[in-house]
Amino acid sequence: MSGVMRYPSESQIAKLTPRAARQIKPVNSQKAPADTPLRPGGPIDHVFYIVRENRSYDQILGDDPRGDGDPKLTLFGDEITPNVHALARRFPLLDHVYANSEASIDGHFWTSAGAVSDYVTKSWHANYGGRHRPYDFGVYSVTWPSQRFLFDQAEKQDIGYYNYGEAVAGTLPLNDLDRNAAETAQVAAKFANTDIGPLNPGPQLPPPAPCYSNDASIGSNVITGQDTFDASLPPGVDPATSESRFKCFQQRFQQQLAGSGVPAFNYLVLPNDHTEGTSPGRRTPNAMIADNDYALGQIVDEISHSEIWDSSLILVVEDDSQDGADHVDAHRIPALAISPWTKRGAVVHNRYDFLSFIRTLELVTGMKPLNLFDATAVPLYDAFDSDPTDNAEPYDAIVPAVDRNERNPEGGPDAQFSSELPLTLTDRVPQQLLDRILWHYVHGTGSAPPPPGPNSSGLDLQKWRHSEAADLAEGIAEVREELLGPYEDKYGAAAIGEAGDAEEAEEPAAAGEAEDGD
Secondary structure, eight states, rough: SSSOOOOOOOOHHHHHHHHHHHHHHOOOOOOOHHHHHOSSTSOOHHHEEEEEBBBBBBHHHHTTTTTTTTTTOOOOTTTTTTHHHHHHHHSOOOEEEOOOOOSSHHHHHHHHHHSHHHHHHHHHHHTTOOOOOOOOOTSSSGSOOOOOOOOHHHHHTTTOEEEEEEOOSSOOOOOOOTHHHHHHHHHHHTTEEEOOOOOOOOOOTTTTTSSOOOTOOSSBTTTOOOOEESSSSSSTOTTTSSSEHHHHHHHHHHHHHHHHHOOOOOEEEEEEEGGGGTOOOBBOOHHHHHHHHHHHHHHHHHHTTTTTTGGGEEEESSOOOOOOOOOSSTTTTEEEEEEBOTTTTTTTTTOOOHHHHHEEEHHHHHHHOSSSHHOOOOSGGGGSSSGHHHGOOOOOOOOSSOOTTTBBBSSSTTTHHHTTTTTTSOOSSSSHHHHHHHHHHHHHHHOOOOOOOOOOOOHHHHHHHHHHHHOOOHHHHHHHHHHHHHHHHHHHHHHHTTGGGGOOOOOOHHHHHHHHOO
C-alpha cells in the first residue's frame, strides 16, 4: 500500500522512538570482551580527556610506517613531535580515528557533549563568515544540546570532575534571559569546577587562583594578552609575563593528590597546535606544535609517576582536523589511548570517532550515555587488554629538539598574509589558507600545497575574502566579554584589575587585500 501516512501523535512518537533506536547499530559493533578493563567498577578510576586543536593524522603521524599514513603529507613528524610518536609506539597506534566535526565551534560541542544542537549547526557558519552575530555558543542555553554536556551528567550522578579550559560546555554564568533557574544552577555548579584562565597580566598564580588559559587562547591569553604555552615555560621566557597550562595542571594535580583526591573525570584543552601561522613576531609553527607535543608528554609523565597511574586512562583527541591534508579522509585525526591497561605496541585499524572516546570514558567512570550517539558508539575495546604489567612503567617526557620560543621573521613565507589573519582565534581562517601557510612554511613558497583530502568541507573563499571574518579586534572583544563577566562575579571586581581595560588589538586589513592570486 502506498501513500502518505498520518503524522504520529506525541504518545505514538514516544512509543516508536525507542523501537527505532534499537535498530541502530554501528557496522563495526562489538560486544565487550569478558576481561576488558573498560567497565564500571573496573581497574580504571581516573580519566584524563585531552582535547587538542586542528591537526590531521597524516600531518602528524603519517611518517609512522606501521599505520595507514602518507609520509609525503607529514609536516610535523618525529623530530617536531617526539612525544606523540613515542606514545604511539608504546601505547596503541590508532590510525582510523575520525572527527565528527568540521571546525572548532561544532568540534568542542562534539567533544564535550557528544552532540551539536540544531541552533549551533545552523549558526556557526555565520560566525566564521564574519556576519557580526554574537559568539553565544555554549554561553546561552539555546545553544546547548538537549541532553546537555558530560559535566552535567557527572553532576547528576555525583561523579567527580574538573574542567581545565573548556569554555563551550555551558560553564560560563553570563546573564541569559531565556535560561531558567534550574539551568542557571547547572551553570554555576560547573563553573565551580572550572578554570578558564588568569585574569590579570603578571606572574601566574597557583591554584586555587585561575591559571589555566581557556581553549580560545591560541599562543596568547585573550584576556591578559600574555604569551601562553601549553607546556612548561621554555628557557629564557620571562615567568612574570608568560603563562603555562602544564604548570597550572601540575600544581592542581599535586594539590588533589595531597588533599581530597583526583576526580574521576578530568577534561583538559591543549590548543597551541592550532599555530599562529607565520605571523611576524609570533611563535613559529614548529615552536607551537613542539610546545603542544611537549605538554602532552609532560602531562603523561606527571600522571604516570604518580600513585594513581595504575588506575588511570589518558584519552587524546583533536577537536577537529580543519588544518592539514590527509590521504584517507579530511576528518582523520591523531588520537591516543594511554594507560597501563592498553596493549603495548599494538596497531589498531578499527574505525573510531569522538563518540568512541566518549563512550570509553563513560564506561570506566560509570557515566550514563548522554544520547543515542554515544550510547551506540563502539568503545576502544581493541586497544585494551586485561594485563597491565607489560605497560606499567612510567613515561618520561621527551624535550623536543626545537626552540619552543622561536619567532617568525618579517620576511618568512606568507608572513604578511599571516599577520593580516585572525590566527590567535580558533578557526577564523579557512582551511585552504592556513594549509597553504603551513605547507609553505615547511616546503617553501614555491611548493604547491595538496588538497585537504577526501570528504573535506567546501568554502567559498571569494566570499570570505570580502567578509569581515578577519576582524581580529571584534573577535577578541567577543571572547573578552564572554569570559570577564563570570570571573568578576566569582572573584570580585578587584580581581579583574586591569584585565577588562586592556586595549583592543589593532584591526588588521581584510584578508583579500593581502591576497594577490589564489
